[in-house]
Amino acid sequence: MGDTRLIHGRYRLLDLIGRGGMGEVWRARDESLGRQVAVKCLKPLGSGHDQSFGRVLRERFRREARVAAALQHRGITVVHDFGESDGVLYLVMELLQGRNLSQLLEDNKQHPLPVEQIVDIAEQVAAALAYTHDQGVVHRDLKPANIVRTADGTVKICDFGIARLGHDIGFTSRLTGTGVAMGTPHYMSPEQISGSPVDRRSDLYSFGCVLYEIATGVPPFDLDDAWAVLVGHRDTPPRPPRTHRAELPEQLDRIILDLLAKDPAARPDTARELSRRLAALRAGPLVVPGSAGEPVSGAAPATQDRAGPPGRTRPGWAERAALPPGEGLPSGEGRVTAGETEAAAAERAAGAAPAAGGRRAGTGRPARLPSWTRGMTTGHKTAGGTLRTTPPDPAAGLSGEWIPRPAADPRADRSVPDDLPTPSPETLTALAARHNAGLSLGRLGRWAEAEEVHRAVAAERRRLLGPEHPDTLAGRYEVAFALSRTGRAAEALQEYKQVAEARIRALGADHPDTLAARQEMAYVLAQLGRAFDAHQVYLSVLSARERTMGPDHPDTLRCRHNLAFNLGRLGRLEDSCGMAREVARARARVLGPTHPDTLVSRCEVAYTLGLLGRWQEALDIYREVAEARAAVLGPDHPDTLAARYEIGISLGRLGHITRALEHYRELVRDRTRVQGPTHPETLRARHGVGVNLGRLGRWEEALAESREVCALRESTLGPDHPDTLVSRREVAVGLGWLGRWAEALTEYRSVAEARERVLGPDHPDTLASRDDEAQCLQQLGRDTEAVDLYRQVAALRRRATADGR
The missing domain is CATH 1.10.510.10 (Transferase(Phosphotransferase) domain 1)
Incomplete structure (x- = not known):
């Protein structure tokens, strides 16, 4: 069958991906629809079977194939087609990654x-x-x-x-x-x-x-x-x-x-x-x-997924509060933050962690941990030599930001109505299914829809179960997470604060669920440019995790990882790099050298080395991580592709522009094959293509690529999404290099206005965009307007500095 390479004149066999007693499974291309499929070819009948048996078998095959094809459920492999070619029975199924x-x-x-x-x-x-x-x-x-x-x-x-x-x-x-x-x-x-x-x-x-x-x-x-x-x-x-x-x-x-x-x-x-x-x-x-x-406390019933359990939705496994893609990088080149956009939003700044040694199937949003898996000790002793920072006194306030404090009786203020009706199991199961549908929408990047679903489920759970039932709070937690993913960090912060306040009353200040909500608060504080406040919250959460779980528990290490990243936001790059190295070593000892969390921390080390200008060291680490991920997770796993993206950035920073361009184009091809042409990470790789075309002076091509990526991002992510704004800025850069400054000004101003609307007037990203606008005004000879704008930006920066941001 493999010699023909074509089944039924339609399915082009590409490579063998499995073999067993029943036959072979091939990765194939459906030439009619242009999609990748799996083709299972059943072994031909041996000479010991007569023709009548063959006819019965073929009829049985058609009947069973029709039954399989009629099954339509997200948990069942889709059968697209079936038939017989050159005496071989075959099934065409969806190709699972x-x-x-x-x-x-x-x-x-x-x-x-x-x-x-x-x-x-x-x-x-x-x-x-x-x-x-x-x-x-x-x-x-x-x-x-x-x-x-x-x-x-x-x-x-x-x-x-x-x-x-x-x-x-x-x-x-x-x-x-x-x-x-x-x-x-x-x-x-x-x-x-x-x-x-x-x-x-x-x-x-x-x-x-x-x-x-x-x-x-x-x-x-x-x-x-x-x-x-x-x-x-x-x-x-x-x-x-x-x-x-x-x-x-x-x-x-x-x-x-x-x-x-x-x-x-x-x-x-x-x-x-x-x-x-x-x-x-x-x-x-x-x-x-x-x-x-x-x-x-139990978990919210659900049948979730995200590499994770259905029930109570645990904050993701996020590792770091990432810079908005592209910010702080020359030419607006976006970077995928290891473990944030790739390990699926998989590695968010949340509290949950897999059991030591556990593996994630990581993308989208990996497994949320039920409360009964939290707090399990790993059995490892305290690591020495850890970079420590004295945490603030939780009772002393937080630069105007709230830190939860337990009441005398943590359960004294639950405010659960006594006359709530008892919901039926069917009702709870239906709500769980809707909750999981929201999680699935999030994994697909459809965060606005996910927010609507979670908000509706949380409201219904509040009515049926009470405002502080764990399931109600789990739904509100997901609302906050969706808000943070759509750039509405201020709204997300308020939601997280309310969830944390309720959890501290119901569960106590040191309960893993409470700490998870507080850790997410730190993440959105960083999104809002309040890196100092985020730092204080991370320190407080870290202190609680070390006290209750131990210094080597995966949740504790995750919090230290987040703290390391935030140190970089505060400009403490050497401290950030040192802490990230120690977290990577601890994770290698606790979880293993090729565990996904260990590799995420190694990526953090490489990222900080890049910020320090040590790009060759960064490139070497990214290559090692990419190789390890390919071996452990597979060459097409999103985390492997994420490491390859970072290799492209490092090549560009080292001046290897042609190699970087070729690298990004290969990555675009692989991402398109694996994730589709409009997936956010495919578009991120295409953004890298445009950036490097510009570096080679091929500005007409760069501008065309940036415009197309910007349009696709706007239609799939929304006009105010950080990635869309990065692409719009790149369009402005290309227009400027081509001398089309009036058009560039329109684009720069559009980016600045969107960031001001979403992030606020004194957010660092907004101020960077206003600087772009002022430079463009200078190019147009409008010096007076440029000087006024520079002064406004300087005043806002001074105010932000005085406020401790």
Whole structure:
């Protein structure tokens, strides 16, 4: 099949991406629609089958393919087409960018996945199974290799109907002398083994085996002999998962064991029931093993995703309060801040962190951690030599900015009405689904829509659950996050403050959720140009994290990472670089040298080296990070592409302009293939192309590229988005170099007015734009206006300095 390179005159086979007992899977291009697809080619029938069998098989194939193609759910791989070509049956499916669960475990050296990822996977798969079972479709061969987590955190089930086809064709293995048909023995239900009829509960058993493995690192019956494995499934009670991994929540342990009941009637009856139990796991107080029986506030029920769990939405894994793309860089060249725009907004300045050693499937927004995974110690001793700064007294005020303080009784002011109606489980589940839809919109960069969804869900939860219920506050937290992503930092700050105030009353000042909201406050303070206030909040949060979690806990290290970045904003570049290096070393020790968080901190070191003018050192680090990410996450992972972007910036700063231009063009091609032509990061790479065309003096080409990127950013991100304004400024730069100063003035003024409207008149970015405007006025000979504008800018800068910004 690979020799023909073309299937049915339409699907061009490009490269082999998988091979198994059923056949081969190819990455292919649909020549008719110009899109990338996956083509699964089933093995041709051997000579031992007669023609009548072949006809029956083809009819069965068409029937099963139609069933698979009719399944329309975000958690199921889409089947686009099917047919037969040169005697080979084929299916055309969506091409998934991600890793299946077997690969995730291999990536993690067979260590179990972080708890928040397990629950996220469980909820997403349960939702997909509930849908398919409602359609009367049973998978029959659920296993880690058939469950894929995509780059944006979505979990998808693959190969519906394929297992039954394989059995008919004779591709499944058989146990010698037993006559028992085997799919994959480690995940087979007792009724499959005994040859009894199977229904939806067989899928639930197989999925219980999958959950057991990703929660413990081993399948429930980890034996070398296939027959012994089958006997184990049929006759032997599995060891509780917590005997392998003591920190697993008791409720999760119970759910997995119930799924593994030998009698189908003893299992959850439906996947929908499983979903309700998972939601209840999040909604009620949880006792974390090792917490001396202390309850931890539960999470908002949801079926989220973001590489993260459905439930209570945890602040993202953000690492740094990034400069608005392009600001503070010559020629307005935007830079992707490691871990902010790439590891998906994945690394925001929030409090949650993955369990040590856990892996993110990072983009979009990676996993939010439920409260029961927070505060777990890593078992490492305090690192020495850490750059310390004495935190302020939380009771002493914060340059006019609020720091939460606990009341005498942290729960004394909950102001929850006593007469709230008891909402039905169906209502809560529906709200959770809407909450997750908002998260999905955010992962797609549709932040304005995400804000609307989260605002509506938060209002409904407030009405049903009360203003200070954790789910209500989780929704408001998401509103604030969406506001910060659309440039409305002042509104986001007010929302975060109110969430933090409510959480401190309900949970206490040192609760991880409270600290997460405060850390986000620091992030938006930095967005507003208030780097000193952000610094004070980061110090206060860091002090609390070190006291309650320990200096080496991933959340503590994340806060120190944010503090290091903010030191750079304060102009303390050497301190920033030193702290970032120490965080990178600590993360390498705690999480491993190639863990995504470790690599993000190494990127921070490189970024600060660049600000210090040490671009060759920065380039060397970015190359090492890119190589490590390609090996660990794959060459097309957003984090890998982000590191490649930074390589382009470093090449340009070192004067290797032609190499930088070629590098960016390659990156544009790869980003277009992986993420699409209008994805924000594709446009960011195209912006780099325009910048370097200008550096080569090819200003007509540079201007054309900048105009096109600006138009695309305006239509996809909005006219006032920081990236759009960076592109508009680049348009002005090109017009100026071409001597078209009157047109350049219009663009510079437009950027300045937008930044003033969004950020305020004395924000550093606004003032930089006003300087651009004044320089343009000088070029036009309007010196008096230019001098007046310079004076206004100088006065605003003095005022900002006097205010401590």
